[in-house]
Amino acid sequence: xxxxxxxxxxxxxxxxxxxxxxxxxxxxxxxxxxxxxxxxxxxxxxxxxxxxxxxxxxxxxxxxxxxxxxxxxxxxxxxxxxxxxxxxxxxxxxxxxxxxxxxxxxxxxxxxxxxxxxxxxxxxxxxxxxxxxxxxxxxxxxxxxxxxxxxxxxxxxxxxxxxxxxxxxxxxxxxxxxxxxxxxxxxxxxxxxxxxxxxxxxxxxxxxxxxxxxxxxxxxxxxxxxxxxxxxxxxxxxxxxxxxxxxxxxxxxxxxxxxxxxxxxxxxxxxxxxxxxxxxxxxxxxxxxxxxxxxxxxxxxxxxxxxxxxxxxxxxxxxxxxxxxxxxxxxxxxxxxxxxxxxxxxxxxxxxxxxxxxxxxxxx
Amino acid sequence: xxxxxxxxxxxxxxxxxxxxxxxxxxxxxxxxxxxxxxxxxxxxxxxxxxxxxxxxxxxxxxxxxxxxxxxxxxxxxxxxxxxxxxxxxxxxxxxxxxxxxxxxxxxxxxxxxxxxxxxxxxxxxxxxxxxxxxxxxxxxxxxxxxxxxxxxxxxxxxxxxxxxxxxxxxxxxxxxxxxxxxxxxxxxxxxxxxx
Numbered sequence: 001x002x003x004x005x006x007x008x009x010x011x012x013x014x015x016x017x018x019x020x021x022x023x024x025x026x027x028x029x030x031x032x033x034x035x036x037x038x039x040x041x042x043x044x045x046x047x048x049x050x051x052x053x054x055x056x057x058x059x060x061x062x063x064x065x066x067x068x069x070x071x072x073x074x075x076x077x078x079x080x081x082x083x084x085x086x087x088x089x090x091x092x093x094x095x096x097x098x099x100x101x102x103x104x105x106x107x108x109x110x111x112x113x114x115x116x117x118x119x120x121x122x123x124x125x126x127x128x129x130x131x132x133x134x135x136x137x138x139x140x141x142x143x144x145x146x147x148x149x150x151x152x153x154x155x156x157x158x159x160x161x162x163x164x165x166x167x168x169x170x171x172x173x174x175x176x177x178x179x180x181x182x183x184x185x186x187x188x189x190x191x192x193x194x195x196x197x198x199x200x201x202x203x204x205x206x207x208x209x210x211x212x213x214x215x216x217x218x219x220x221x222x223x224x225x226x227x228x229x230x231x232x233x234x235x236x237x238x239x240x241x242x243x244x245x246x247x248x249x250x251x252x253x254x255x256x257x258x259x260x261x262x263x264x265x266x267x268x269x270x271x272x273x274x275x276x277x278x279x280x281x282x283x284x285x286x287x288x289x290x291x292x293x294x295x296x297x298x299x300x301x302x303x304x305x306x307x308x309x310x311x312x313x314x315x316x317x318x319x320x321x322x323x324x325x326x327x328x329x330x331x332x333x334x335x336x337x338x339x340x341x342x343x344x345x346x347x348x349x350x351x352x353x354x355x356x357x358x359x360x361x362x363x364x
Numbered sequence: 365x366x367x368x369x370x371x372x373x374x375x376x377x378x379x380x381x382x383x384x385x386x387x388x389x390x391x392x393x394x395x396x397x398x399x400x401x402x403x404x405x406x407x408x409x410x411x412x413x414x415x416x417x418x419x420x421x422x423x424x425x426x427x428x429x430x431x432x433x434x435x436x437x438x439x440x441x442x443x444x445x446x447x448x449x450x451x452x453x454x455x456x457x458x459x460x461x462x463x464x465x466x467x468x469x470x471x472x473x474x475x476x477x478x479x480x481x482x483x484x485x486x487x488x489x490x491x492x493x494x495x496x497x498x499x500x501x502x503x504x505x506x507x508x509x510x511x512x513x514x515x516x517x518x519x520x521x522x523x524x525x526x527x528x529x530x531x532x533x534x535x536x537x538x539x540x541x542x543x544x545x546x547x548x549x550x551x552x553x554x555x556x557x558x559x
Contacts, residue, residue: 037484041392
């Protein structure tokens with residue numbers, strides 16, 4: 001390869017005209033010229049040193065002293081610290097009292113960073129017995145990665161031949177992963193038993209009703225276990241097939257008028273208006289059986305169709321029990337294959353009734 | 365300058381001698397740059413620039429290249445202000461600045477060196493303004509391309525092009541005029557400059 005020498009245009013001039021020769025700065029007249037231009041200081045260039053010193057002396061007298069700086073620095077740090085603390089505490093207090101979606105959003109954001117804002121509203125009392133779900137209706141699926149709190153939903157009585165009222169008590173711990181757990185207050189319609197409380201907002205963090213179970217995964221792993229009658233719902237007709245135990249992955253958004261809804265330990269599903277990632281939790285049994293009559297009693301399912309639960313491709317096929325759930329964030333652990341009082345078969349057939357149940361999420 | 369950081373810290377603490385070291389180091393290049401940009405008022409502008417530098421000296425934080433860039437940026441802004449106002453009004457000059465210090469070197473050598481520098485500066489000043497400024501900042505002031513680009517408000521590539529064109533034009537003029545730079549500056553004192 002030919003070596004290019006700077007300052008030799010003849011050597012590189014033939015290279016297609018794309019290479020420009022550099023001036024020779026190492027030797028030659030140009031180098032001498034530049035060296036003279038950048039040469040050492042001359043005497044006449046340093047004549048103004050005395051004036052410069054005078055100017056420096058006068059200017060240095062007006063400089064702020066270091067002591068003043070040392071005094072000001074701690075004061076500024078203290079003031080800024082106090083202001084930061086004040087703003088932070090005020091913000092946290094305000095975030096705890098924010099209503100509705102704003103509060104949930106704030107709690108979700110703060111929860112994501114490890115700051116948990118407690119509720120200021122009183123917690124509605126919930127009877128302990130209401131948290132005892134029917135064995136046939138207990139869904140024990142826990143989507144631990146969704147971070148949802150265990151929920152208990154006890155089936156209540158049917159008040160008529162065409163209507164079966166569902167009463168659910170959802171104790172939802174607030175998810176730590178930002179998954180929204182909507183208010184459960186909308187579940188209180190036409191409750192047969194007053195012991196079932198829906199007044200508690202499920203978005204409240206770590207608010208368990210007295211006697212309520214903090215963990216949800218009480219679903220019997222033995223699908224052949226005999227059903228137990230809910231203690232709080234004496235009029236409740238066992239509507240679920242004891243052999244079909246819901247795993248707990250819930251598919252939400254059920255607005256039904258009949259049947260029995262067991263909103264048990266559903267922690268994997270997310271209700272209708274919630275499009276969080278909790279719906280992608282592994283299904284442990286609340287899987288809609290394809291071909292199962294859905295919403296046969298006029299139930300309206302408003303669950304998002306974009307749910308990623310592979311066992312339940314569409315939430316609209318899940319609602320057969322008719323549990324009226326309008327709130328968001330409720331987790332319905334369906335008893336798959338359940339036949340309601342109207343003879344409606346619950347569409348939530350378990351994908352695997354013996355699927356392992358994840359431990360209850362007790363994330364604060 | 366042996367230790368720029370130490371000298372600068374001392375100057376920032378109020379050490380007048382340390383400031384004098386800084387001033388002697390950077391005054392020649394500053395004055396040459398100003399003579400190319402605004403020859404009639406180069407000395408006055410230099411004094412004003414140093415006054416501004418002194419006022420802001422305690423707040424300066426940087427290395428030698430940063431200080432050099434700060435100084436020449438201040439100079440360029442001051443020259444721009446001077447051209448913008450178009451002022452030719454006389455300014456008060458302190459009597460101390462008029463004092464001419466006796467020369468410590470040989471008169472003949474000083475004349476020869478003065479001639480060499482003046483010749484070089486005259487040739488550079490004949491370049492187009494942008495090219496002359498790029499060559500001055502890049503070669504006389506000894507700043508890198510990035511710093512020159514920041515001062516001139518151009519891209520580094522543009523500065524390289526300006527320097528290259530300016531140097532080529534200087535070379536061409538030297539050949540045309542038959543003017544050779546006097547060998548007053550020893551070869552070992554010359555700085556290797558890569559445009």
